[in-house]
Amino acid sequence: MSLVPFLFGVAQRAELPGVGLTRLLGDFGLSEAAARALLLRMRQEGQVESIRRGRGAGYRLAGEYGRRFDRVRAGDRAAQPEWPGSFHALLYQVPESSRAFRDALRRAAVGLGYGQLQQGVLIALEDRTAQLGALADPPADAQLFVTRLAMDAADAARAARIAWDLDELGRTYAEHTETLNAALAELAAPPEPCAETLLRYSDLLKTPMTETLRSPRLPDALLPDGWPVPALWRAIGEVQRVYGPAASAYVTAVLDAS
Template sequence: MKARSLVFDLFGDYLRYRGGEARLRGLISLLACFGIPEATARVAVTRLRKEGWLSATKQGRETVFALTDTAWQMLDEGRERIFRRSTGPWDGQWHMVIYQVPETERALRERLRKQLAWVGFGPLSSSVWVSPHDRTGQVRQAFAEDPAVQLDVFHSRSEDIASDRAIAARCWDLATLDADYAGFLDDYRPRLSTYRRDPPEGADALVERMRLIHDYRRFPFHDPDLPPELLPEGWRGRRAHELFLEAHGLLRAPAEAAVTDLVNGSAKTP
C-alpha cells in the first residue's frame, strides 16, 4: 500500500469522523503503522497539497491538513461504488453513451473511457458504451467543460433477455471477474472466522482493515454492478461484497480506537 492512497483512505474512513482534519505528526504516526518512513510521509503530503487534494492551515507551531472539496467529492464517489450495490429488479432498459473525441486528444479519450468504466459502463464497441444503470448524468457532468468531448445519449431495450445477457458478456469479462472474486473469498473467509472470534487490536486492526479495503476496492473499477438478470449462474460477487461488509464492520471498533490513540500521540508505532 502506497503512502498516497493511504492518506486518502485514512481521511475517508477515519479522519472524516474526527473533524475531517489531522495534524502532520498525526498523519506521520498513522502512516508509520504501514511501514511508511517519516520522510516518505512528508513528501506524500506535500505532493497532495501541491496537486490540490489537501489544504493546510497553521495552528500555533503545527500544520493541520484537510482534504479539499474536490478530494472529498472523489472519495464520496468511490465510497458509493465500494459500499453500495444495486438491489431490486432491472427495468430492462439499457443506457447508451456514444462519444466523439478528436484523434489528437488521446489523453482526453482515455480519461473519458476510465470515467465510463468507473461509473459502470462497458464498451459495446470502441465509442459506444452501455450500462443497465442510468448514470449518464455523471458522465455528462464530468466532461461538461470539455468542448472537445461530444456525447450522445440513448435509452433503449434489446430484443429479449437472452440478447441482454449476450450484451453483458460482450461488454465485460465476467468470467475473469468472477474468478477474482473467488480468490478474494478464499483469502478472506479464514480471516473472517478469526475476526468473529478474536479480532486484532491496536495498529494491527487498523492495518488489517486498511488491507481489506485495499484488496476489495479494485473490484468496483471492473464490476459494473449488473442486475441479477444479467449475471452468470453461481456469481460470487454478491458473496464477496457481503463478506467485505461484515469484515469491515467487525474491524471497525479496534481500528478506530487505534486511530484515536495514534492521532492523540498516546500509542507507539512500530
Template sequence: MVVHALVREDGTVEGGELYRVAGLLGMTDQQVRLCVKRLAAEGRFTVQGRGRRAVLRLSGAAGAGPVHVPEVDFVRHAYRQDAGLEPWDGTWHAFAFAVPESARAARDALRDALTGLGAAPVQGGLYVTPNAIGPYVRARAADLGVPEALTCLTTRDLEVGGAADPAAVAARLWPLPAIAARYEALHALAAAAGAPPAGAAGAGGVGARDGGAGDPDGAVALARAVALAAAFSDAMLPDPLLPPELLPAPWPGTAARAAAAAAWGRLREAAPAGGPRLFRLYAEASEAAPRNPRTDPAPKSG
C-alpha cells in the same frame, strides 16, 4: 493504500502506527520511508518529524484524496443492488463520441471516464451500460471541453455480435469470470478477518510478526483492515456493477460484500479508539441499504 487507510478523522497518520501496520503486511521500513517521501513530494501529505515519530497530515490540495479506493456512492449502490433495491428497467444507455486527434488528451480522459463508470466498448467510440450514468458522462465531457463531441441515447433493443439476450450481451461485453474470481478472493479474506493472529506476513497472513502476544495496540486489526480494504478495492474498482438480472446466479459479489461488511464490523470493534476513518466510510456505505434476506445473507458472528 496503507497510508490513506490509516488516516484518522482529524486527517493525521501516526508514524509509529504506520510502520507497525506496514511491517505486519510484509513491508520494510525503507519502503515506508520512500512512500512517505513520495506522498509529500506530490503534495498529498505534509510531514512533521521523522520516521516512527513523524505525523503525516492529509493535505487540502487538489488531488490529495485517497487513490485506488472506490467512491462511497459506488459502494453504496452495490449494497443497494445486493438488497434488491436497484432493479433493472431493461434500458441500455449508450454513448458515442468523436474527438479529433488535436484533443487527444480529452478523448482519452472521456474514454477513461466511461470505462471507470462501468461502460463497455462495443466498437470504436461506442460504449454501453445498463446503468443510468448519463449525467456523470455529460458532466465529464463538459469539464473536458468536448460536450459537442458526445452523443447519448437509450434503447431496449441491443444486439451485439449476434447476442440479443441481455445476460448474453453482458457476458460478451464484460469479463465476468475475472471479476467473479476477485470477489471469491475477497470473500475468503473477509471470512478469515476475525481469526486469531497467525500465519505468514503478507496478503492473507497478517499477524505473523505479532509473536502470539495478542494485539494490545490494535495494529493487527488495522493491518487486517488495510488488507481487506485492498482486496475490496481490487474487486470493486473493475466491477461495472451490472444489475443482478444480467449476472450469473449466484453472483459471488453479493456474498463477498456481505462478508466484507461483517468483517468491517468485527475489525472496527478490535481497532484502537479513534481509529482510521476508513472504518466509518465503509460502514456508512455498507449500512446504507437494509438487508434483503433473499439476496444478502446474514453475516456470521464471531
C-alpha cells in the same frame, strides 16, 4: 492512493488532522516527507481538500475520490436497480491525432461506472455525461453522440457480460472471498489495538474493497447466475466485525494524541 481513504474508513470520521494522518501513514512505511508529498499530490489532483485548523490542517476526501469512497462504504446495502429496457450509451469516434482525449474520456467514463461494449461504445444504466469533465472541451475532430440502446433482458445481459467483463470480475471476487474466509479461519486470537492489527486489516481489505468499485450496479436480471459480490461483501463484513474495533481503537488513539 487507496490507503488514505482506507484510514478515513477505519477512523469513521469525515475529517482527519494532518499530523495524525501523517503518523498513521508512517505505520505503513512512509516517511514524514513521503506522507506529506502524498497528501499534497492528492490535494493537487482534487482527491482530498485541506482545512486550516489553527496552526495545523485537517483533510477531507473530495471529488470523485470521495464519491468512490462513499460507494465502498455503502457496499451492497444500496438497492439493486430495475432493468429500464435500455442502456444509456455514449458513442464516440476520435481520430488517433486526439488519442489523449480519447483515453481520458474512456478512463473518466469507466471511473463513473460505464462499461465498454465495443470500441467507441460506452454504456451505463444512467446518463452520467454531466459528470464527465473530459466532455467539456472535446477536440474539433471528435464525434460524440448520447443516446439509448433498447434491448430485451436477455440481450442486455449478454451486453453487460461483455461491457463489464463480468466473467473475469466474478472469478476475481470469488478468489477474494476465499482469501478472506481463510484468513478468518486461521486467526488464533482476537486482534489487539495496535499498528500490526491496522496493517493486517489493510492487507486483508484494501484490495477487495477497491476491486468492488469495478462491480457495476446492475439489475439482477443482467448478472450471471451465482454472482459472487454478495458473498464477498459478507466476508468483508466479517473481517470488519473481527478486526474493525481494534483497528479503529488504535487509529482513534493516534488521532486523539495528535
